[in-house]
Amino acid sequence: MTKTVFSTAVWFTVFSVLLKMIIFFSGQQFTDFDLYLGLGYVFLLMTAIFITIRNHKLKVGGTSAFVDDFKAGMKVTALYAILMSAFIYSYYTFIDPDYFTIMLQQKVAEAEAAGNTNIEEVQKAGEFVLSPYFQSTVSLVIFLIIGGFYSALITFFVRKMKGFGH
DSSP states (O other): OHHHHHHHHHHHHHHHHHHHHHHHHTHHHHHHHHHHHHHHHHHHHHHHHHHHHHHHHHHSOOOOOHHHHHHHHHHHHHHHHHHHHHHHHHIIIIITHHHHHHHHHHHHHHHHHTOOOOOOHHHHHHHHHHSSHHHHHHHHHOOOOOOOOHHHEEEEHHHSTTTSOO
């Protein structure tokens, strides 16, 4: 793995962390901004994948197999996913530990308002799903799946573009 792939993953993780911290310090973590932040993560991941594949193509002279380009995209995806998963766990454990408690209270209140009679089950399921460990694990898997899809898609389109040796 080259230094460029690692530094690309680190820089894009830093951008993602900064976005999350801006949302936290502005007190917007319980609004739609949190949803938009997830979309921002996907955009940053796509950009990191494109930059890594482009750098890989420039390094090898523009001619490389589809699998090699895909692997280059997956390298940055794996690093980004691991770093973001570690940050997400740390964020919900140390920086904003009350987030899931507040979310669980909101979800239980919504279930009660909807007339749900199984409030204990909602509470139990919420405690499992709304935990730093579960969220960081799910984030890791989702980043890898989305990154694999975008690595294949971007590799396909980069191979069709002029100027990349194909």
